[in-house]
Amino acid sequence: MGNFFSFTHILAFVERDLRKFMRNPLSILSNVLLPIVYLLVIGNSFQGTLKKLPLGVVNQDQGPFSKKVLNRLNALESGPNTIHLSLYSDAKDAENAVREGGLKGAVMIPPHFSKDVSRGTMPEIGLILDNTDAVSAAALEQAIGEAFSYLHVDTISIRPDREQPQLRLLELYRKLDYDASIVPGAVVMAIFMGTMTTGAFNLVMDRFLGVHESYLSTPLTKGELVLGILISGVLVTTLVALVVLGAGVLLTGLQVAGGLSSFLAALLIIILTATGLLSMMCIFLARVDHPRIVGLFGGFLNIIFFFPSGAVYPVESFPDWLHAFSRINPESYAVHALKTILFKGMSWPALKEDLLFLSGFMILMMLISTRIYKRTL
Amino acid sequence: MEKITPASAVSVQNLVKQYGNLSAVDHMSFDVSAGTCFGSLGPNGAGKTTLIRILSGLIKPSSGQAWVKGIDISKYPEIVRRHIGVVSQAMTTDLDLTGRENLDIYARYFNTEKKMRTRRIVELLERIGLTDRADDLVATYSGGMRRRLEIARGLIHRPSILFLDEPTIGLDPQSRRVVWELLQEFRQDEELTIFLTTHYMDEADILCEQIAIIDHGKVVVLDTPEGLKKNIPGENIIDVTIEHKKEILSTENQTELPHIDMLTSKLSGFTFVQDVSQKKLETRSSLIALQIYVTNGVASIPVLMNQFQTWGYQVHTIGLKQASLEDVFIHYTGKSIRKEEGQKVNFFIGAGVPRKMG
Numbered sequence A: 001m002g003n004f005f006s007f008t009h010i011l012a013f014v015e016r017d018l019r020k021f022m023r024n025p026l027s028i029l030s031n032v033l034l035p036i037v038y039l040l041v042i043g044n045s046f047q048g049t050l051k052k053l054p055l056g057v058v059n060q061d062q063g064p065f066s067k068k069v070l071n072r073l074n075a076l077e078s079g080p081n082t083i084h085l086s087l088y089s090d091a092k093d094a095e096n097a098v099r100e101g102g103l104k105g106a107v108m109i110p111p112h113f114s115k116d117v118s119r120g121t122m123p124e125i126g127l128i129l130d131n132t133d134a135v136s137a138a139a140l141e142q143a144i145g146e147a148f149s150y151l152h153v154d155t156i157s158i159r160p161d162r163e164q165p166q167l168r169l170l171e172l173y174r175k176l177d178y179d180a181s182i183v184p185g186a187v188v189m190a191i192f193m194g195t196m197t198t199g200a201f202n203l204v205m206d207r208f209l210g211v212h213e214s215y216l217s218t219p220l221t222k223g224e225l226v227l228g229i230l231i232s233g234v235l236v237t238t239l240v241a242l243v244v245l246g247a248g249v250l251l252t253g254l255q256v257a258g259g260l261s262s263f264l265a266a267l268l269i270i271i272l273t274a275t276g277l278l279s280m281m282c283i284f285l286a287r288v289d290h291p292r293i294v295g296l297f298g299g300f301l302n303i304i305f306f307f308p309s310g311a312v313y314p315v316e317s318f319p320d321w322l323h324a325f326s327r328i329n330p331e332s333y334a335v336h337a338l339k340t341i342l343f344k345g346m347s348w349p350a351l352k353e354d355l356l357f358l359s360g361f362m363i364l365m366m367l368i369s370t371r372i373y374k375r376t377l
Numbered sequence B: 001m002e003k004i005t006p007a008s009a010v011s012v013q014n015l016v017k018q019y020g021n022l023s024a025v026d027h028m029s030f031d032v033s034a035g036t037c038f039g040s041l042g043p044n045g046a047g048k049t050t051l052i053r054i055l056s057g058l059i060k061p062s063s064g065q066a067w068v069k070g071i072d073i074s075k076y077p078e079i080v081r082r083h084i085g086v087v088s089q090a091m092t093t094d095l096d097l098t099g100r101e102n103l104d105i106y107a108r109y110f111n112t113e114k115k116m117r118t119r120r121i122v123e124l125l126e127r128i129g130l131t132d133r134a135d136d137l138v139a140t141y142s143g144g145m146r147r148r149l150e151i152a153r154g155l156i157h158r159p160s161i162l163f164l165d166e167p168t169i170g171l172d173p174q175s176r177r178v179v180w181e182l183l184q185e186f187r188q189d190e191e192l193t194i195f196l197t198t199h200y201m202d203e204a205d206i207l208c209e210q211i212a213i214i215d216h217g218k219v220v221v222l223d224t225p226e227g228l229k230k231n232i233p234g235e236n237i238i239d240v241t242i243e244h245k246k247e248i249l250s251t252e253n254q255t256e257l258p259h260i261d262m263l264t265s266k267l268s269g270f271t272f273v274q275d276v277s278q279k280k281l282e283t284r285s286s287l288i289a290l291q292i293y294v295t296n297g298v299a300s301i302p303v304l305m306n307q308f309q310t311w312g313y314q315v316h317t318i319g320l321k322q323a324s325l326e327d328v329f330i331h332y333t334g335k336s337i338r339k340e341e342g343q344k345v346n347f348f349i350g351a352g353v354p355r356k357m358g
């Protein structure tokens, strides 16, 4: 039944697996490289704030206020570097450049702009946007709007309005770059990669090669076989996840909050998540005997688990159905826990829910996987 | 009820394994005495592997019972596994491990204690002649070396029964002889019961005290090699290939096949003819291959040659030989086992990792 375990048996089975890994270091290397490449590419392509958006400017006004607008825009270019300005003399040219994709937008300052401002008769600035690129368009609209409103405040009222409530920002934590903010996601991806290429995958390979016949005719019990495969899988996966965590911290310059306690907590989360996911794979792959199926399955599961985990985008903004899924997605809890530990420092109360869920998930998956493991050919 | 006579190492009663409509093992019953070598001999698909897999607890029988060392394999497979060694048809040693590692890890599955284990490994490596290659990866071994390693692995925990599924398949004649010698040595030194399957006559003849010829999942006949040879009628066998002259002239007339039954009954009219059986030929050719079991070989050849001529047949080949196990096999199953060998090339796949069928 598998309620009797022999350590000798389990250790021998684990050793067999680990030795095979040691002889094939390439398979582990790819587990490390993929999350790191992912971190570098995604981290640097989806920046938190957009930069260097090409913006055309057509100034048809000679008055002082258009100068102020231009100064504002120049400040935006040299400061946060949100835009990259180019001057156009012809409005038509600028519009065409937007249509052809050379510019993300163009600002039109009409001839009577300064006059309108000083008279207070609804001064207008035209903004042509390539709204097929929704992300850039929204960013430009916001940036130009702000530049314009400063101008407005400057001219209309000299002193700040005392009636108007002011927004004062209180940042709780150290400022975090976007690429650093997805380090926990990369670690969880490394765990997932590990669970796809160790553990149950090795069982599938054994079945595919017919090698499982050799150990099925020995006294190894069901429980010993499942535990052995989980232990070797967790060891390798944890190692992979730690390497990715280390590389992520170094590459993004993430300053980890807290010292040893944070590290131990992160290790605990990694082990719980890895064991849970590895057991889950043992269930899914219990009857699979071809590695190609694992590949198909892995790509599919990675998308299902990873993107709704909050690793790249906050789960709160998901539509209801996806949000509901993210609440039963173990990777959500792993990402949340790792974010908490790495960015905010170790704190048990903040981790309680994650730890409870991940432990529960792990125990459930281990029970089911041992149950359904097929100890015959 | 569990215990069968202690002398039986393996005992099988009405064993059936059904795959859909196909009976891979079809009501088999036999006993194997402890300390002997038992061979189950059969062509491709006879059910040899299926039988061994049931006996080693790898698959469950559909019905019937099997005891190994008197223990019911369906009820206590985990106890049976402690006492048996299995060398399966497909090679199953780990290619990414060295020979020594393969043996060491396997021994630990049987809780063999460290000191004993190390000694046993050294001893086995020496006997199979792999001492100097022990620390090389199995991936670098030749087929024969790997097969010897598999046999050593099956014996690592000093089992009392060793199951071997086609132990010399894919080996050259010299390596086969090495394996036979190994098995005979181990049998003598370790009081081993050997249960092997094979489709090589000579292998069964040399190694086994009891041979069960199986075909289509059934035990066709079970006897000692000598008994089997004695069983076939006549002392000599005449192998003859003939072709009807009409067939030679009009090849398009393929539908009307030669009249075997008529030929057989005509031949049986001779007092020196004990039995006639037809060898199945692969092609749809008009050739007829017959085995004629006769009492006085040399004298009967000219008589038969003449007769075939007068009946309108042309004799292509004719030969005389002493009865061997090969002929026993043909006698009982109607097929030549050698012909099957050619189809066994891809034994890696043929060993059948069981897959669900539709």
Ligand SMILES: Nc1ncnc2c1ncn2[C@@H]1O[C@H](COP(=O)(O)OP(=O)(O)OP(=O)(O)O)[C@@H](O)[C@H]1O
Pocket: B019, B022, B023, B024, B042, B043, B044, B045, B046, B047, B048, B049, B050, B051, B089, B199, B350, B351, B352, B353, B354, B355, B356, B357
């Ligand atoms: N898992 C399975 N599903 C369906 N049919 C099977 C399965 N395993 C074996 N069989 C069938 O059972 C029969 C016996 O197969 P088995 O492998 O026991 O033959 P064998 O005597 O070992 O042959 P060989 O000499 O080729 O190894 C064959 O017809 C085979 O197709």
Ligand SMILES: [Mg+2]
Pocket: B048, B049, B050, B089, B165, B350, B351
């Ligand atoms: Mg077979």
